[in-house]
Amino acid sequence: MPTMTAAQRRAAEKRDYDAFLDGCKSRALLDRLTDKWVTLVLAALRDEGTMRFSALSRRIAGVSQKMLTQTLRNLERDGLVVRTVTPTVPVTVDYRLTDLGTSLALLVLQVKGWAEQHMDLVLQHRDDYDAAHA
Amino acid sequence: MPTMTAAQRRAAEKRDYDAFLDGCKSRALLDRLTDKWVTLVLAALRDEGTMRFSALSRRIAGVSQKMLTQTLRNLERDGLVVRTVTPTVPVTVDYRLTDLGTSLALLVLQVKGWAEQHMDLVLQHRDDYDAAHA
DNA sequence: TGGGTTAGGCACCTCCAGGTGCCTACTTCC
DNA sequence: GGAAGTAGGCACCTGGAGGTGCCTAACCCA
Secondary structure, eight states: OSOOOOHHHHHHHHHHHHHHHOHHHHHHHHHHHSSTTTTHHHHHHHHHEEHHHHHHHHTTTTTOOOHHHHHHHHHHTTTTTEEEESSSSSOEEEEEHHHHHHHHHHHHHHHHHHHHHHHHHHHHHHHHHHTTTT | OSSOOOOHHHHHHHHHHEEEEEEEEHHHHHHHHHHHHHHHHHHHHHHEEEEEEEHHHHHHHHHHHHHHHHHHHHHHHTSSEEEEEESSSOEEEEEEEEEHHHHHHHHHHHHHHHHHHHHHHHHHHHHHHHHHOO
16 A cells, blocks of 8 residues: 555654654753753752752742752753752752753753843734734 | 741742742743744744745654644744745645744754753763662 | 751642544645 | 545543642751
8 A cells, every 4th residue: 555544644753753752852851941940940050059958949939849859850860960968967958050050051041031032022922913813 | 927837838939939920031931932842843944944834744743733733823923933824726824933933943953952962961860860779 | 745947758639731533625636 | 536635623532740738757946
């Protein structure tokens, strides 16, 4: 059978897509950046240098302990953040960016800069569009 | 009552967080970039200049029509993409980046560049971490 | 003696982004 | 006459990201 049904073609495309994703580093990075709190943690650590868990959870208002822990674990796992435990009486844990983490944070800040410069325009477009298609 | 319970404090933080998000342009931008297909569409349009719907769905293997449509609508709504309908016999629709869209696409490509340079290191860290914490 | 602090662990629940399938209306090709 | 291509619309469904609440263990303070 030389031809394919639409369903067969889509299945083939999906295989391509999956294979593509496995080797796609930018997708992997995007998945990390996509996490709701990652960029906020990067920004906070870049501003403050070193922060304790409690300081981070205060600075990033609204984050749950679970999500902050999860986010920091992932960043540590990826070598973007170092975790230092000091066995004082209630144990103290410090987090800071690695060089790698810092270089990524700088990029994230560029995106933030774009947003601050251009998002007003985007929101304007959005309102116009909504008004036109009401 | 001068003190707060932990629950009260968290509720207050959540209010702060919500208020914070409403005025946060970079968060709004991130929400857009977060959409699974947005970056791929930006990259494709930047490479090819102008593309038809079907060309995009072929280029971005694995995307469903629904998601491609939704992604393009959002990008159009935000003024990052222009949609041009040509009433040929089966109607033809072309998409291309606006200047605003192009400037954002360039930023996205920088992130992609970071990924291509450094993701190996990240993945290495990830493996080491997993090995150490097995 | 009960509450606050430290940095989380664990279990359950919710909600929606994204996926799938089926539909159109017109035309051209086999 | 049936299939494929054109650009989607619409309804339904599921997985997993993210949230909530309750737990610890050792200490301090009022």
